[in-house]
Amino acid sequence: MPEFQQIAILGVGLIGGSIGLAAQKRHVAEKVVGIGRSEERLARAQRQGCITEGTTDWQAGIRGADLIVVCSPVEAIVPLVEQMVPFCQPGTIITDAGSTKQRIVDTLHSSETIRGRKDVYFVGSHPMAGSDKSGSDFAVADLFENRVTIVTPVAETERTAQASVRKFWESLGSQVLEMSPGQHDAGVALTSHLPHVIASLLAASTPESLLELTSTGWADTTRVAGGDVELWRQILSTNRGHVLQSLANFEKLLTAFRASLEAGQDEHWITLLKQGKHHRDIVGS
Amino acid sequence: MPEFQQIAILGVGLIGGSIGLAAQKRHVAEKVVGIGRSEERLARAQRQGCITEGTTDWQAGIRGADLIVVCSPVEAIVPLVEQMVPFCQPGTIITDAGSTKQRIVDTLHSSETIRGRKDVYFVGSHPMAGSDKSGSDFAVADLFENRVTIVTPVAETERTAQASVRKFWESLGSQVLEMSPGQHDAGVALTSHLPHVIASLLAASTPESLLELTSTGWADTTRVAGGDVELWRQILSTNRGHVLQSLANFEKLLTAFRASLEAGQDEHWITLLKQGKHHRDIVGS
Structure with a gap:
């Protein structure tokens, strides 16, 4: 029925x-x-x-x-x-x-x-x-x-x-x-909209002459960048505040990673790699 | 034979x-x-x-x-x-x-x-x-x-x-x-090592409580973060200079994206999405 x-x-x-x-x-x-x-x-x-x-x-x-x-x-x-x-x-x-x-x-x-x-x-x-x-x-x-x-x-x-x-x-x-809608928008800013922006920027920043040096890693990491630009314009525009917040936080983390790699403070960036693997393993394939 | x-x-x-x-x-x-x-x-x-x-x-x-x-x-x-x-x-x-x-x-x-x-x-x-x-x-x-x-x-x-x-x-x-080995290391810093760091940081920065809100987009974008941490420690350590350079360039791009999203200069960040899609489409699946 x-x-x-x-x-x-x-x-x-x-x-x-x-x-x-x-x-x-x-x-x-x-x-x-x-x-x-x-x-x-x-x-x-x-x-x-x-x-x-x-x-x-x-x-x-x-x-x-x-x-x-x-x-x-x-x-x-x-x-x-x-x-x-x-x-x-x-x-x-x-x-x-x-x-x-x-x-x-x-x-x-x-x-x-x-x-x-x-x-x-x-x-x-x-x-x-x-x-x-x-x-x-x-x-x-x-x-x-x-x-x-x-x-x-x-x-x-x-x-x-x-x-x-x-x-x-x-x-x-x-x-x-x-x-609530607000909780939703804050959550997906981190789990969906930030990954989309990051993937797009990775793909955008790879010089065309180096695309032949990409492998499955680049292909996976940038896959969502192939999505429809107009659909994503609308998504990012209608969740601008949360996306901006997630971008600002990500920039801080990136700067911290780079600074520790530069300073030879290897424990710091290795800990971030481990935390990334831990979260990735929880989600699985 | x-x-x-x-x-x-x-x-x-x-x-x-x-x-x-x-x-x-x-x-x-x-x-x-x-x-x-x-x-x-x-x-x-x-x-x-x-x-x-x-x-x-x-x-x-x-x-x-x-x-x-x-x-x-x-x-x-x-x-x-x-x-x-x-x-x-x-x-x-x-x-x-x-x-x-x-x-x-x-x-x-x-x-x-x-x-x-x-x-x-x-x-x-x-x-x-x-x-x-x-x-x-x-x-x-x-x-x-x-x-x-x-x-x-x-x-x-x-x-x-x-x-x-x-x-x-x-x-x-x-x-x-x-x-040359130098050309190789500079190239893969952009096409492989940068994506790995970015994927790891994305996974690391997603709060554990939000992992249930992830979908295929997050899974693809962070897939390489599941790789062996010790192998990647060695890779990043032995290509530190080029990786640092690629991280610094990516940070600049990320900051520019965020600034234009914040300022409502939509053409700028939409152009970056389009460029990302263009490069991604060249590589294909």
């Missing part, structure tokens, strides 16, 4: 497409409607089994949906939700897959449009899964398995909807953690 | 074991003798097919070898080569797989022991292949395929031996580049 009769997915790329695949494979929904701007990309996503049908007409696409998952770039999420809410059937739950949460959750809960519909429920989410690749071509049904999804309730969040959203991600194979 | 009758590999770990596997698979040598300190590890490497026989007695192990490949941690290479040279048969070629080259090559060519044997030839090498894993359990026959090996001749290098060493790595599937 599916938990939802009909799911609408806005944006059928890597994340949206993988949600569609997983929802069908795990019988979470009977019908998965993809909403996008390109007929051609929707048709491809349908052929790939990501969605059961696709439409470029969002009003038609959300008709009958009891769950809407917005998988658009972070800056598009608020305007899309505001646009859709007046057209949702009573009881509709809306969640998203945005990589930053504070601005999205704050803006939506203070929006007049959304406050006007007490029978439509927004719950912020962030599935911590992804890739440097984009598009439904790279969608996989097991993307969320053994991965963490963060759900970010606030005082205004309707508790039944929150429980449904939690259960939704769990039914896709994900482990769910709940925390 | 094999190119060598007998290869001796000193240190049958990930690199040494993979050389043994590749040399046999590609019929580069008839006999591959592994030399190590642990009978048990040598027996395992032999069962895994990395070597045709193993011994803890290095004098016995190099007897009859026309090529010796030293795959020990970088600080051990010079003393091992100095110890072996007086016992080598005339015409023996010795190469190594050390990640830093200047100190090794300089020390060996100014060593009295080695200058006394005009009929034994040392040629420095660095196969740019590896893993954060160590031990022959992770050895694979295709480790060097489509990977670069750098050979570092100097004025004192015997040209026929240099050509043989080049051909040896090529016959294992590697693309060979030749450059």
Whole structure:
């Protein structure tokens, strides 16, 4: 027995497409409607089994949906939700897959449009899964398995909807953690946004003439730098304060490492290598 | 017809074991003798097919070898080569797989022991292949395929031996580049040692309580931090000057990125993201 009769997915790329695949494979929904701007990309996503049908007409696409998952770039999420809410059937739950949460959750809960519909429920989410690749071509049904999804309730969040959203991600194979949007944004600044910036700068600073001297180490360390620049512009812009803090802390650590290497205070930098290995070994492959 | 009758590999770990596997698979040598300190590890490497026989007695192990490949941690290479040279048969070629080259090559060519044997030839090498894993359990026959090996001749290098060493790595599937030890060390400081330090510091600076918020991005970016700390201590110590320079340059770039993010000079940091993606896309998966 599916938990939802009909799911609408806005944006059928890597994340949206993988949600569609997983929802069908795990019988979470009977019908998965993809909403996008390109007929051609929707048709491809349908052929790939990501969605059961696709439409470029969002009003038609959300008709009958009891769950809407917005998988658009972070800056598009608020305007899309505001646009859709007046057209949702009573009881509709809306969640998203945005990589930053504070601005999205704050803006939506203070929006007049959304406050006007007490029978439509927004719950912020962030599935911590992804890739440097984009598009439904790279969608996989097991993307969320053994991965963490963060759900970010606030005082205004309707508790039944929150429980449904939690259960939704769990039914896709994900482990769910709940925390405030601010806690989320501070955490992922360190675990996702800082690594992205560092990887990009490493790749950017390697002279083109030396790229032939790179090996698997460079390739791993810089992999995420291949991600879509516009998506990352939006993520870093909407989490600027926390990212700045994480960059400043990292710079201090880097300076301390260099100073100790320069001064021959080898115990200091070796301790940092050991601490890095310790944390890396905890996470595993 | 094999190119060598007998290869001796000193240190049958990930690199040494993979050389043994590749040399046999590609019929580069008839006999591959592994030399190590642990009978048990040598027996395992032999069962895994990395070597045709193993011994803890290095004098016995190099007897009859026309090529010796030293795959020990970088600080051990010079003393091992100095110890072996007086016992080598005339015409023996010795190469190594050390990640830093200047100190090794300089020390060996100014060593009295080695200058006394005009009929034994040392040629420095660095196969740019590896893993954060160590031990022959992770050895694979295709480790060097489509990977670069750098050979570092100097004025004192015997040209026929240099050509043989080049051909040896090529016959294992590697693309060979030749450059001076100094050029090598400056290059890998940027393409290998800097990424290692950065990855270690990223992992070290992520609070343990936030490790559950990491995803594939963090895992990729920090993967090399799981490498053996003692091996990396030796690498960074023997390439200290170049590593310091690369760290100082990276700090400047990081500070510039942060300053522009803070000042809202978005074009500047977006350009760096684009440049990073450009370089990453050139290298590919």
